[in-house]
Amino acid sequence: MSIDTALATVDTSPYFERVLRHALKNHHVDAARLDGIHKEGAKGIVQLAAYFGTANLRPELEAARNRLVTLVGLALEAESGGRMDVATQLLRDKTLLALSKAGADRLRKLHALPSERLLAGPEVLRENEKDFLDKYTSVTPITFSRYLAERRVREQNQHHIELAYWLAGKFGVSRDDATEWHVFCESVVNSALLVLLNERKPAGFFSVDRFMKLHEAALKKRSPAFPTLDAWLEDAPAHLRSLMEKEKERFITKVLPVIREVPATELYRNQDRFSGLFFFDTSSVDEITHHDKARAEEWLRITGRQGDHTDVQCGVLLMIATGVPPARSLRKKDALQIWDNFRDKGFDENAVAHFIENVVPFEYQADVRRMWLEDLGPEARMQLDQHDEGDALDYLQDTCRASWKKRG
Template sequence: MTASDKPFAADPPAANALQLHDARPFFEKALAHGVAHGIIDAAKLATMNTDAPKGMVQIARYFGSEFLRPELERARDRMVNLISLYLLESTGGDLHEAAISLRDNSFLSRSKGGSDMLKRLIAMPESSNFGMGGYADAETPLLAVWSLRSHAEYQAELARRTQIAAAIEAARWLAEAYDLDEDALEEVGADAEAVIRAGLLLQALAPKAADWPNAVVFEKIVAAHRKKQTAAGALKVSLPSGLPAGLKAAVEAQRATVLADLPRLLDAATPLRNLLRPTSGFRARYFLLDDPLAEVDDYHRSLADLDEDGADDPQPASKTWAKAVQGNEDEPSLLTLFLCLATGTPKKTVLTEKTAASLVRKLRKSGWQPALATDFIRAHAAGVRQADYVELWNSFVQESQATLQSDMDYQMHDALALLRRECHVAA
C-alpha cells in the first residue's frame, strides 16, 4: 500500500492532524499502485521499460535535440508529466482506474494523450479580443511550457479559456444577428464582452434595429429615450431569443454591467457626448462601430441647422485659443490645458511626469477652480465646439475630483495614473 492509500497514524484523524504528503508524479503513484495490487505484471513493466527511452528521444527531438543530456533529462520530466496529466484528467485521480489505463494501453499512447490535451488547450483562445488570435508557429514553445505545468494549472487555464471561447462565440452570434461581419471585429480588435454588452443594450434601447450602430447613431437612440424621459426600469435587458443554451451563461455574465450602466446612460444630467467619447470608461465597455465620416456629416449637419434657424454665424476660435492649444485639439491635450487653467499652472497641452506630479501637489495644497477653465472655453473656443468642450471638462472634473484630491493617495500613484489615462503625459 502506498503512502496515499493509508493515513500516517492508525488513530482516527483529527481536524488538524498531519498526514504524509506524497509528492510523486501521479504516473508514478498509479504505476506503484498497479504493481502492488497485481494490476500491472512483470511483462507490462518490461514493455514500459522498452518504450520509455523511445518516448524520451522523440520528445527531446521535438523540443530541441536528442543528443544533449539536459534535453533528454527534461524530456523524461515532460513525458512523466504528460502521462500524469492524461491519467488525472481521464480517471479523475482514481489510482485504480489509472493503473488499469496503464495496463490496457501503450506507454506512449498515454504520453500522446497528455500532449493532445495540451494542444487542444493551446488552440483555444487566450484572449477575448477578436484581434489577438493565436499563431500556428507558437504551438511548440507553448507546448514546451505547458508540458511541465501541473494538472491544477491545466484545469484553471482550461476553465479560463473555456469562458473566453464561450464569450467569443456569444459575441459572434450577436454580431451575426445584426449582419456585423467578424472581419470587422478582428480589424478593430473588439473585445467579446464589449460586443455582448452592446448587443444587450441595443436590444433594450432599439429592439427593432437591424444594423449595429456607430457612435452617432447610438447617441441619437439614447437622446430619443432621454427626450421621452424613459426610466431604466421600463427597459427590458434580457437574453436574446434563440440564443443557444451553451452561450447563455456567457451573455448572462454581462447583464449586471448593462443594468448598472443603463440609469446613468438615460440620466439627462449626465453629458451624453462625454459618455460616448472614444477614451471614456463607458465607451470602453461597449463596442460601437467607428465611422469618422458619420461624425463629420453630423457635425456639418449641426452647422446647417444653425444656418436654417437664422442664427448668427458661429463664433470662431480666438487667437488666444489657437496659441494655447497649438493645433492639439484631441481630448487628452484639451483636458491637460483645462487642468492647467484650473490649477493656475502655465498653459500646456502636454505634461512631463515631473510637471504632472508638481501639478497634483499644487492642486492638493491650494485646491483648484474648474470654473476658470469653463470661462476660458466660453471666451475663446469656437462657438460650435464650446458646449462639447464644457461637457468634456465637467465630466472630467466629476469623475476625477475624488482621486486628484484624495488624502489616502500619499504617493500620488492613483492621481498620476488618472492623468496618464485621461490627459497627455509624456513618458
C-alpha cells in the same frame, strides 16, 4: 492526528508516479510490463528532448523526463476520472508513448481555445503551440486540476466570442467584418444591449453622436427591457440563451448604473477609465455626424491613411507641440524647426491636448494621450534639450516618419 501529520500524508508526487506505485503494490503491472514501461520511457524521453531541443544534452533529457511524466499523468488522470484502479489498468494496457501523445493532444486542444474574449484572428494574442507545450510540460508543469480550470476559462471565452458574433450577425454584420473590429466581446455585448434597450428595430451599432442619443434615452428608462432580443433568443442555441440572460443581468446591474452616473461625453472620451465598455462603429458612414466627418477628414489629410502608425503619430505630435504644421512625414527643415522652436519656447501642452481631443480619432485618443504624457513627451524633452544639431536630427529621424537620409 495533528495538522502537521495530516498534511504529511498528502501525496504531492506527480500523478503518473502515484499510479505506477499503486500498480506495483497491487500487482496490476507485472515484471514484463514494467520492463516495457522502462523501454518506452527511455524512447519517449529522447523523442521529447529532440522535439524541444536536443537529445544529446543531459539537462534536455532531464527536462524531457519531467515532460513525459506530466503528459502521461495528464492522460491517465483525464481518462480515468481520477480513479486509481482505472488509471493502473490504462498504464498496463497502453504504451507510455500513446499516453504521452494523448496528454499532448489535450494540451493542443486547450491551446486552440481562446485565451481572451477578443474578436480577432485566431493567432492574435496567442503564443505558438510549441511554446505553450513547453510552458505546461516543463516551465510550469500542469496538473489535471489546473488543466480543468484553464479549460473552463477558455471555453467560457469561446462562448462569449460566439455570443458576440451572434449579436453582430443579428445587427447585420458578417463574421469577417466583426473580426476586423478587433475588440473585446464585452464592448460588443454592452453596445448591442444599449441599442436594444432603446430601439425595437435596431439600426446597427453606433457612432459617437448616436451613442449620446442612446445614452440620453437610457436615462429615461424606468424598467429595462429588451423585447427584440427576447424574440431573437427564442431561436438561439441553448448555451447562448443562458449566457445572454447572464449578460443582460450584468448590463442592468453593472453597466446601466455607469450610464446613469457618468455623462456620455466622459464615457467615450475617457478611454483610460472606460476602455472596452462600449464599441463605436466608426466605419458606418451613415452614422457619422458632420463633426465626426470633419474630424476624420482632418486626421486623414494630416496622416494620409497612416494614422495608426506610431512613428507617424509621434511626428505629428511633435509638430503640433512646437507650432510646426503637422504632416505624415517629417522633412529635414521641419525637424530643424521643431528643434529650434523647442529650444526657444518648449512644448505647447495646451495645443497637444486640444489636438488629441479634437482631431485624433477617439479610438486612438487614449493611447496617443498616454504615449505623449508617459513616453514621447518626457523623452523628447531630454533628447531635444541639447546643443548638437546632428544628435537632435538623429533622434527625430529614429522616432518619426522621416523623409531624409540619415547621416553616415
